[in-house]
Amino acid sequence: MPIPPADPAGDPNFSLPKHPAFQRFWCTRILSSLSFQMLAVAMGWHIYALTHSAFALGLVGLAQFLPMFVLTLVVGHVADRYDRRRIAAICQSLESVAALLFAFGTFGGWISAPVIYVLAACVGAARAFESPAVASLLPGVVPRGQLPKATAWATSANQTAQIAGPALGGLLYGVGPGVAYLACTLSFAAAAATVWAIPLQAKLASRAPVTLESVFSGIAFIRKEPVILGALSLDLFAVLFGGATALLPVFARDILHTGPLGLGLLRSGTAIGALAGTIWLAHFPLRNRPGAAMFGGVIAFGAATVVFGLSHQFFLSLFALMVLGASDTISVVVRLSLVQLRTPDEMLGRVSAVNSLFIGTSNQLGEFESGVTAGWWGAQPAxxxxxxxxxxxxxxxxxxxPELKHTRSLEREEALAPSH
Structure with a gap:
């Protein structure tokens, strides 16, 4: 039975974390992210153990990115035309099957670098459909006035998973790679069951016919919105150049001299700082000059990356990653809030798909870029x-x-002006 929408303005007892639909949304986000983070640690350590190559680590990121790049225009239309819960559930089920194949390959002794690349590409394809569907699901779960807070809380789900997932993945990988992959299988399956149980407040608009113009409408919309374009491209290039996640197995094993558990803790370090940042922003949303705050966060992100690259001490490296995660949170929350608050719901899937491509470019392609530059210069100089x-x-x-730098509010400023 659908849960009636709550009105924060008319209900002084309204509490977003206690909102039943949002609780289920938060759970599916954390379960899916937990699974992916465990899988990322297992794949990274596994491929490096097989090849001892930083370039091979980069290829895992490229294998996940390419399907996302190819499918961008398709997945946005799918998210705008069909039940977003069903899309997410199907994708998470397919990711569960991929993790199960990883487990079978490990226990059966037939896992190899090419097999890892193929399965990573399958996971990338599933996440290409899942990401815009889940991102555009949030405005149908909570009242519009609660979107900035909901975005921060939803981001905290990802960060919580990024704390627990890598550490748990590293611990389970230490027990056995197959055990880690089986845990991913179960967690992805639980996420699929949870997302299907989410009741929605808003329904999709009637399905418009697919035309060439509608296919590219998400890109056209972003090009006409300099604030959104600036936020997306800033986040893209910042993480593309500054992301060191793909090289963590190299740092953990060859520079900091730790094992799979240490790798898991390093991957968790970024999320520990990010979780602290998202909880802070959930209680104290950015109300004034969010664009300027985003630029400050990106500069702090770059500075923390430099400290991490110079460090030879495990705890200093871990602290640098925490600062990196906390500063990146500002960029994430501002970017997601701008997309959700300034985009009409009927095309939110297409815009979210482009947003997901930007995220995938910065993360997965950034991993490939890090692997290539590390192969040329070494991990620390890269x-x-x-x-x-x-x-x-x-x-x-x-x-x-400059429009982004001087943005006064996450909402459209003309929408905030009093009517006459």
Whole structure:
């Protein structure tokens, strides 16, 4: 039975964390992210154990990115035309099957680098459909006035998973790679069951016919919105250059001299800082000049990346990753809130698909870029150059997108003006 929409303005007892639909949404986000983070640690350590190659680590990221790039225009239309809960449930079920194949391959002794690349590509294809469907699901779960807070809480689900997932994945991988993959299988399956049980407040608009114009409408909308374009592209290039996640197995094993559990803790470090940041923003939303705050966060992200690249001490590296995660949270929350609050619901799936492509480009393609540069220069110089490039990007974007820098609110400012 659908849960009636709550009105925060008319209900002084309204509590977002206690809202039943949002609780289920939060649970499916954390379960799916937990599974993916465990799988990422297992794949990363497994491929590096098989190949001892930083370039091979980069190829895992590329294998996940390519399906997302190819399918971008398709997945947005699918999210706008069909039940977003069904899409997410199907994708998470397919990811569960992929994790199960990882387990079978490990226990059966037939897992190899090419098999890992193929299964990583399958996971990337499923997440290409899942990401815009889940992202565009949130406005149908909570009242519009609660979207900024809901975005922060939803981001905290990802960060919680990024804390527990890598550490748990590293611990389970230490027991046995197959055990880690089986845990991913069960967690993805639980996420699929949870997302299907989410009641929606809002229904999709009638399905418009598919035309060439409608296929590219998400890109056209973003091009006409300099604030959204600036936020998306800033986040893309910052993480593309500054992301050192793909190289963590190299740092853990060859520079910091720790094992799979240490790798899991390093991956969790970013999420520990990010979780602290999202909880803070959930209680104290960015109300004034969010664009300027986003630029400050990206510069801090680059500076923390430089510190991590210079460090040879495990705890200093862990602290740098925590700062990196906390600063990145500002960019994530501002970007997601801008997309959800400034995009009409009937095309939110297409815009979210482009947003997911930007995220995938910065994360998965960023992993490939990190692997390539590390193969050329070594892991530490690659991270140092990436951190410096991130700071340079933020300074350039202040000049390229002054509308973002001077944004006063996450809402459209014309919508905030009093009517006459």
């Amino acid at each position: 991270v140092l150059v990436g951190g410096i490039a991130t700071i340079a990007v933020a300074l350039l974007w202040m000049r390229f997108f």
